[in-house]
Amino acid sequence: EDKVVQSPLSLVVHEGDTVTLNCSYEVTNFRSLLWYKQEKKAPTFLFMLTSSGIEKKSGRLSSILDKKELFSILNITATQTGDSAVYLCAVSPPSGSRLTFGEGTQLTVNP
């Protein structure tokens, strides 16, 4: 059974801090790893990673994949209160069909 494990499950920081969220996976067939941000309702897409060692960056957020060690990290620098959300990691098989999600990391950024 495919498995995605995120850590920590919960994190509380102050505005301006840098955070690192972790995602490890054990899947039968792997094509890509995706990060989503879930605020009140819908997961909103952040990154899709398919190749090891290539950093994807969007503003203060960045992410990288290690296919040898089967994990990914999501970094957020200079956190703001608007970054408070659940961050979800998911993996996709080669067919691109079902996503298998982790439990999520609840990030709270206090002013």
Next chain:
Amino acid sequence: EPEVTQTPSHQVTQMGQEVILRCVPISNHLYFYWYRQILGQKVEFLVSFYNNEISEKSEIFDDQFSVERPDGSNFTLKIRSTKLEDSAMYFCASSGLTGLNYEQYFGPGTRLTVT
């Protein structure tokens, strides 16, 4: 920016009743999905749909569930006889097929409450 839309945002139904959840995927997307998230739990895959047929389904997606694309824009999930344990947030998602682009974009969800 194009987005996935879902209706209703909240549906309350009695056990044993049929419900239909509706989704309008992003217009040029080819793959459609349903996921659910029981309160406090992981997002779980239910079914994927491509070219007017189910391409994959999970063990959760039993005979009580069905999906349909009744016209060129809507994508529906029907639960024939709802159970208390069907109470969850149901998300529709869609993805295009641009080269190797399989990013799935999610709708805002329908909260289903079965009483």
